[in-house]
Amino acid sequence: MTDHRRLRELLSDSRVSKDPTQHWPSWIDGSVPQDWALAGWVGVRNMFTAHGQRHRRLRSLVSSAFTPRRVTALSPDVREITEELLDELADTPAGVQVDLRESFAYPLPISVICRLFGVPDRMRPGLRRVVDGVFDTSATPEQVRATQHELYELLGELVADKRAAPADDLTSVLLAARDEQDGRLDERELVDTLILLIGAGHETTVNLLDQAVVALLSHPEQLELVRAGDYSWDRVVTETLRWQPPLANVPLRYAVEDIELDDGVVIGRGEPILAGYAGACRDPRRYDRPDSFDITRDDNGDHLAFGHGAHYCLGASLARLEAETALPAFFARFPEVRLAVPAAEIPPAGGFIANGHRRLPVVLREE
Numbered sequence: 001m002t003d004h005r006r007l008r009e010l011l012s013d014s015r016v017s018k019d020p021t022q023h024w025p026s027w028i029d030g031s032v033p034q035d036w037a038l039a040g041w042v043g044v045r046n047m048f049t050a051h052g053q054r055h056r057r058l059r060s061l062v063s064s065a066f067t068p069r070r071v072t073a074l075s076p077d078v079r080e081i082t083e084e085l086l087d088e089l090a091d092t093p094a095g096v097q098v099d100l101r102e103s104f105a106y107p108l109p110i111s112v113i114c115r116l117f118g119v120p121d122r123m124r125p126g127l128r129r130v131v132d133g134v135f136d137t138s139a140t141p142e143q144v145r146a147t148q149h150e151l152y153e154l155l156g157e158l159v160a161d162k163r164a165a166p167a168d169d170l171t172s173v174l175l176a177a178r179d180e181q182d183g184r185l186d187e188r189e190l191v192d193t194l195i196l197l198i199g200a201g202h203e204t205t206v207n208l209l210d211q212a213v214v215a216l217l218s219h220p221e222q223l224e225l226v227r228a229g230d231y232s233w234d235r236v237v238t239e240t241l242r243w244q245p246p247l248a249n250v251p252l253r254y255a256v257e258d259i260e261l262d263d264g265v266v267i268g269r270g271e272p273i274l275a276g277y278a279g280a281c282r283d284p285r286r287y288d289r290p291d292s293f294d295i296t297r298d299d300n301g302d303h304l305a306f307g308h309g310a311h312y313c314l315g316a317s318l319a320r321l322e323a324e325t326a327l328p329a330f331f332a333r334f335p336e337v338r339l340a341v342p343a344a345e346i347p348p349a350g351g352f353i354a355n356g357h358r359r360l361p362v363v364l365r366e367e
């Protein structure tokens with residue numbers, strides 16, 4: 001569904017569920033194999049695939065950690081991580097190409113989320129590999145099984161570490177909910193909630209930073225507006241989210257009962273629905289000149305890049321904080337930065353969920 005108005009309505013319609021075990025007949029009867037490329041999106045057991053009361057229970061266990069106030073308290077950490085990465089980047093010799101995705105857009109959100117959840121450094125490469133696997137929508141059944149196996153092994157190790165030595169981090173908070181409040185969170189829900197939160201911190205904000213840099217460097221007049229102080233960085237972030245949503249499409253939802261749309265089309269009970277965020281964010285019925293990246297526009301406040309309704313992104317404030325910290329700091333440190341190849345030649349990431357690039361070649365300073 002890419003129609004902005006209808007998608008928004010469906011996202012807050014209680015007749016639309018994300019729980020395949022209750023509302024997707026093809027999942028229930030086993031005709032969708034467990035090693036399907038999207039099984040990691042559909043079959044996890046956490047708030048992402050929960051409906052109604054169970055969704056509220058699973059979300060409430062962690063939502064207090066992501067309130068705007070709690071997130072603002074992370075600001076010094078985000079600034080510190082940003083400055084460290086910029087210092088490393090500053091060692092790049094003038095005139096030399098650097099992959100900004102690898103050296104800035106990737107490590108920043110990963111460092112923040114790993115710090116928040118107390119993930120030890122040694123686990124980071126493995127986690128990154130498995131999250132890449134989950135986002136690979138063309139994975140073969142063997143690859144899906146291998147990813148799942150490694151994912152549960154890694155998370156199992158993290159849980160065992162924290163059980164042995166609880167610390168001041170969110171993994172330990174979730175473990176306490178699992179161990180002390182019997183029945184509130186089962187072991188599978190615990191591990192899958194960790195997967196969701198740590199995974200969400202890996203790919204989405206990476207794409208936001210990546211896309212914002214490409215957008216600004218390929219629209220120098222817009223960069224000039226924000227550099228001159230005429231427009232704020234939060235406008236850059238909002239317009240990037242609308243113009244290039246980091247999650248282009250999100251699987252899956254299911255009609256709990258027949259749903260008749262206002263044009264007479266019926267989504268039959270049990271039929272799957274794909275939330276087409278990238279399409280909806282450029283719906284010409286909703287946005288004036290939808291394909292133009294324009295930070296001065298005022299019609300983008302209701303973009304759907306963070307979803308809408310009960311499953312609205314829990315990490316939205318954190319993602320915004322990261323982007324609104326990282327982008328001004330980066331452009332202030334490297335005023336001469338330019339794309340090393342034309343924007344159209346930067347290879348997109350594969351798959352139809354993540355919306356970023358494989359790499360982001362830039363030159364930070366001229367010789």
Ligand code: HEM
Nearest residue numbers: 047048200204205208246250305306307311313314315319
């Ligand atoms: C720019 C960055 C991000 C974007 C664009 C984004 C986008 C989204 C979207 C579209 C959804 C709704 C999925 C759906 O049901 O259709 C969502 C859900 C979610 N996001 Fe994010 N996300 C971002 C960053 C983060 C971060 C940093 C975290 C946490 C650390 C996070 C945690 C979550 C969680 C837990 C959910 C599930 C909420 C629920 O099902 O109730 N996200 N996100």
